[in-house]
Amino acid sequence: MAKVELSLEEYEALRSMAHDNSCIGCSGEVNQASPAMDPKPKRKASASNKRYAAAFKKVKGRFMKKNGGWKKNGFRNAARAAHKLARK
Numbered sequence: 001m002a003k004v005e006l007s008l009e010e011y012e013a014l015r016s017m018a019h020d021n022s023c024i025g026c027s028g029e030v031n032q033a034s035p036a037m038d039p040k041p042k043r044k045a046s047a048s049n050k051r052y053a054a055a056f057k058k059v060k061g062r063f064m065k066k067n068g069g070w071k072k073n074g075f076r077n078a079a080r081a082a083h084k085l086a087r088k
Contacts, residue, residue: 048086056082 006014045053059081063074070078 051086052082055085058082059085 056078060078062081063071063078065071065074
């Protein structure tokens with residue numbers, strides 16, 4: 001291994017460069033999404049999804065404990081009951 005001797009000034013300069021540019025090739029600017037890349041619009045909820053959501057809100061009370069938590073297998077059973085109700 002070669003022996004490298006740096007002066008205090010050289011060491012501080014090297015250290016500050018490493019601290020300022022945390023990655024190789026960074027220009028120091030923050031990466032922001034370009035205006036050309038707009039986020040995708042949210043999908044519209046389908047009619048069946050709306051029926052399921054309404055049915056789930058109706059039946060979930062039967063499968064919850066008094067303190068607001070789910071009973072054992074409560075969420076699974078509520079989802080099955082909601083799907084069954086939404087199919088009607």
